[in-house]
Amino acid sequence: MPNTFAEIQNEMRNxxxxxxxxxxxxxxxxxxxxxxxYQSTPVMIRSAxxxxxxxxxxxxxxxxxxxxxxYIYTDEKVAIFAKGxxxxxxxxxxxxxxxxxxxxxxxxxxxLGMKNAREAAKxxxxxxxxxxxxxKECRYPNPVTFDRKIGEDVTPWCTERDFSDVExxxxxxxxxxxxxxxxxxxxxxRCYACRNICPACNCTSCIxxxxxxxWCSKDVNASENxxxxxxxxxxxxxxxxxxxxxxxxxxxxxxxxxxxxxxxKDIDSLFGAHEAxxxxxTPAPLSHFSVSDPEEFM
Amino acid sequence: MSDNSVETxxxxxxxxxxxxLVFACNWCTYAGADLAGTSRLQYxxxxxxxxxxxxxxxxxxxxIRAFQRGxxxxxxxxxxPGDCHYTTGNYYTRRRFLLINRMMxxxxxxxxxxxxxxxxxxxxxxxxxxxTEMIEEVKAIGPNRKLRDDMKVxxxxxxxxxxxxxxxxxxxxxxxxx
Amino acid sequence: MKFIEKTNxxxxxxxxxxxxxxxxxxxxHGLTQFAPYSQVDSGVSQLYLxxxxxVSPKTVYLPQSEAMYKFSAQGKxxxxxxxxPLDRMQVLFGVRHCDTKAIQCLDKVFLDDTFxxxxxxxxxxxxIVFSLxxxxxxxxxxxxxxxxxxxxxxxxxxxxQVYDLGERYGxxxxxxxxxxxxxxxxxxxxxxxxxxxxxxxxxxxxxxGLPEKLKEMFDHPIxxxxxxxxxxxxxxxxxxxxxxxxxxxxxxxxxxxxxxxxWDSCMFGEYTQMAGGHQPRPGKKERVRNRFLHKLxxxxxxxxxxxxxxxxxxxxxxxVNMDITKFIRQVIAE
Numbered sequence: 001m002p003n004t005f006a007e008i009q010n011e012m013r014n015x016x017x018x019x020x021x022x023x024x025x026x027x028x029x030x031x032x033x034x035x036x037x038y039q040s041t042p043v044m045i046r047s048a049x050x051x052x053x054x055x056x057x058x059x060x061x062x063x064x065x066x067x068x069x070x071y072i073y074t075d076e077k078v079a080i081f082a083k084g085x086x087x088x089x090x091x092x093x094x095x096x097x098x099x100x101x102x103x104x105x106x107x108x109x110x111x112l113g114m115k116n117a118r119e120a121a122k123x124x125x126x127x128x129x130x131x132x133x134x135x136k137e138c139r140y141p142n143p144v145t146f147d148r149k150i151g152e153d154v155t156p157w158c159t160e161r162d163f164s165d166v167e168x169x170x171x172x173x174x175x176x177x178x179x180x181x182x183x184x185x186x187x188x189x190r191c192y193a194c195r196n197i198c199p200a201c202n203c204t205s206c207i208x209x210x211x212x213x214x215w216c217s218k219d220v221n222a223s224e225n226x227x228x229x230x231x232x233x234x235x236x237x238x239x240x241x242x243x244x245x246x247x248x249x250x251x252x253x254x255x256x257x258x259x260x261x262x263x264x265k266d267i268d269s270l271f272g273a274h275e276a277x278x279x280x281x282t283p284a285p286l287s288h289f290s291v292s293d294p295e296e297f298m
Numbered sequence: 299m300s301d302n303s304v305e306t307x308x309x310x311x312x313x314x315x316x317x318x319l320v321f322a323c324n325w326c327t328y329a330g331a332d333l334a335g336t337s338r339l340q341y342x343x344x345x346x347x348x349x350x351x352x353x354x355x356x357x358x359x360x361x362i363r364a365f366q367r368g369x370x371x372x373x374x375x376x377x378x379p380g381d382c383h384y385t386t387g388n389y390y391t392r393r394r395f396l397l398i399n400r401m402m403x404x405x406x407x408x409x410x411x412x413x414x415x416x417x418x419x420x421x422x423x424x425x426x427x428x429x430t431e432m433i434e435e436v437k438a439i440g441p442n443r444k445l446r447d448d449m450k451v452x453x454x455x456x457x458x459x460x461x462x463x464x465x466x467x468x469x470x471x472x473x474x475x476x
Numbered sequence: 477m478k479f480i481e482k483t484n485x486x487x488x489x490x491x492x493x494x495x496x497x498x499x500x501x502x503x504x505h506g507l508t509q510f511a512p513y514s515q516v517d518s519g520v521s522q523l524y525l526x527x528x529x530x531v532s533p534k535t536v537y538l539p540q541s542e543a544m545y546k547f548s549a550q551g552k553x554x555x556x557x558x559x560x561p562l563d564r565m566q567v568l569f570g571v572r573h574c575d576t577k578a579i580q581c582l583d584k585v586f587l588d589d590t591f592x593x594x595x596x597x598x599x600x601x602x603x604i605v606f607s608l609x610x611x612x613x614x615x616x617x618x619x620x621x622x623x624x625x626x627x628x629x630x631x632x633x634x635x636x637q638v639y640d641l642g643e644r645y646g647x648x649x650x651x652x653x654x655x656x657x658x659x660x661x662x663x664x665x666x667x668x669x670x671x672x673x674x675x676x677x678x679x680x681x682x683x684x685g686l687p688e689k690l691k692e693m694f695d696h697p698i699x700x701x702x703x704x705x706x707x708x709x710x711x712x713x714x715x716x717x718x719x720x721x722x723x724x725x726x727x728x729x730x731x732x733x734x735x736x737x738x739w740d741s742c743m744f745g746e747y748t749q750m751a752g753g754h755q756p757r758p759g760k761k762e763r764v765r766n767r768f769l770h771k772l773x774x775x776x777x778x779x780x781x782x783x784x785x786x787x788x789x790x791x792x793x794x795x796v797n798m799d800i801t802k803f804i805r806q807v808i809a810e
Contacts (some may be wrong), residue, residue, distance in 0.1 A: 031552075034797040034799060035616065035679075035791050035797060035799040035801065035802065036615055036616065036791075039797045040797070041705065041796055041797035041798070041799070042704075042705040042796055044701070044704045044705070062705075062795075062796055067704070067705070070704075070760075071671055094455075120661075121792065152504065169404065170404065174403070174406050174407070174408050175406065176406070177403075177404065177405065177406035178405065178406025178407070178444050179406070181405050181406060183505050184408075184505065187505060187506070187507040188533065189506065189714045190710075190714075191709050191710040191711040191713075191714045191741075192709050192710055192744075193707065193709040193710075193711045193713075193795045195709070196707035196708060196709040196795070197707055197709070197795050197796075209744060209745045209746055210746070211723075211725065211746065215359065215734075217725060217727055218541065218723060218725050218736070218738040218739075218740070219447075219541045219725065219727055219736055219738060220540045220541045220738065220739075221447065221541070223366050223445050223446060223447035224366075224447060225444060226362070226385075226405065227359065227362050227363070227366065227445075230358065230362060230405065231358070231359055231362075232395070232399060233401070234358050234398065234401065237397060245703075245795075248795075249709075249711070249791045249795035251530055251711050251714075252506070252507040252530070252531075253505070253506035253507055259404075262401060262404050263397060263401065264398070264503070266396070266397050266400050267397065267403075270393075270396050270397070271393065272647075285393070286390075286393060286394065286397075288391055289386065289389035289392070289393050290389075291379070291380075291389065293389070293392055293393055293396070295379070295392070296395060296396065296399075296414075297392065297395070297414045297415055297416050298415075298416060367729070449727065449729055449732070449733075449734055
């Protein structure tokens, strides 16, 4: 069984080659090395000759499942490589009816946790790079669904989510909380990278792309930015797979996962524990209700 | 809602009159408010009632938008669970607003400013009581400045809100009849 | 050349702050950008001189949202109020050479021969630029390959050239405005100094003939290869020092309102969207192609200069690491 990075990478190339040569897949989406040692980037392989571009290392952050949306109305059969979180995203997209299982091949790859590329950029060369924040709390490093799999399952290094960061904010006074979020959301430049990388943000059109509708203006200020932040967090509530990509790609370093985790914490305590994307049968918490939900509004 | 409802809030505590926005379900709370009126039940005139087809029509964005545009307190009110005109709408409201109430608190909005209540068409006195209490509470904590999207003109972005002007200042009049 | 010890930089900045509206590069809760010196003074932000800032100094001349005028309906009459101009001169301290070149690009657009944008011009005229030379480029820097002079900032933009000389900073006036500003500062010593050694940039290529090559490549398969991974977010456009597309919006409250100019990005769905619903650039391919061609071909054809200045921000911040230098090298090798 291939288990080292090099062995898995080798196996990735073999599988990609096999799928393309047999015609089972018309394209394979994997990762190639990016501009810098701490960057990997998605790559589309259409010919078996190009499979050597594929790599597998500690910076293959990007979730490739979301690219399947682009090919739903084409004749392409797309194979993707998927880490644990990517397969959760895949399940979510199937649930949301945004991709079709018969048009895709998922090649599962157990993941040992990706490294924090943002920290790597700040550290001197050769320094030990910490694990990405979301990966530290990952409980599903192994693919939860797959058509093929490379390597042996790894043992999850985390069994329970750590809500101490959310609790630290909850403990603040109202004014302190507001001051904290104000300082974070004044930084937002509304580039929508968090939205566009998010597998839960998969709407065909988004209210933030319709400024004439009056929902949200293009005026960038703390108030409108918070409107955006809360709206997006609520929209992905119960559907967030906790991959942490939103926070990772934010050029302004807004702690977006603090919002998502707050919803996760409340959903768990109010409506029972829920793990998004573990299977395709459990409905998202906000898409249904129970008559025995807690009553606070009498 | 008339344009006047977004005029500048009086900042002085003594003559502060809060603006309370009530999202009222057409089938219950709106009828409840109506009953309060026809029963001659008195409550302060700080309330603006906005009728919605069902409490589950209310998006969290409605609430944030209200605070952005100068409202001091928001009440979302609908039928009691089990009584929904559309059978299940208010069960969704309940799930949604259990979360949103907590999120607004997490963002630093005083929970006294934002309530969700079930008020039926027969509960005129409850409507009177809920809004009266809410107005008193909001009056005590003062005008809301949080999340306000003022018409301030600033230079530089982000995080550098140096205010150079605001629309409240005098404007020169151009005569379009000339 | 005039000098000041690095330990005395704060006193120099305080002097500038007293005379001008001083903008310095800061780190504000993890976001680096230009901000008023008062932020540093009050401890909200820390002065950041280790590298270039994430949000480029274009925000100083072309803020992300900028009010153009106020309006209100007064009966049958329309009232309009112009925005006040800057009330005093401002100093922009620590602009890197790539960004001075970028401001020259913006000049071509906003100070066109036929029309000078009044709000841009006001800020441009009232700003004294202190440009700081980079000794240690970041791993993403490639300004030299885009023709930027690493020893001297763009002459039409910089007023004072600043060098990092190890223990001290060296200042050289480039314009009269800069000279007058320098003369009024106390605590500086005069003398001569050798220019600092500048480490080579790790990304290096020859971009000669790029616009001509791209002209023939509108339908080339290279666009499919690059565009497939783009997310169509606006990170690259918003942090780019030369991207200058904007949209005009109304912000209304009842009968009064503001006319706003806000940044826009060619990556977004609303950009080029026509009133009838037609979208001439419907997908990733068309949008990425437009952005790259605008940077590397169209602007060249119109103004004879590249709209990419090699600051490397997009390489560092793109969520999927779209690498414009790889693209350029691939086109050159075609």
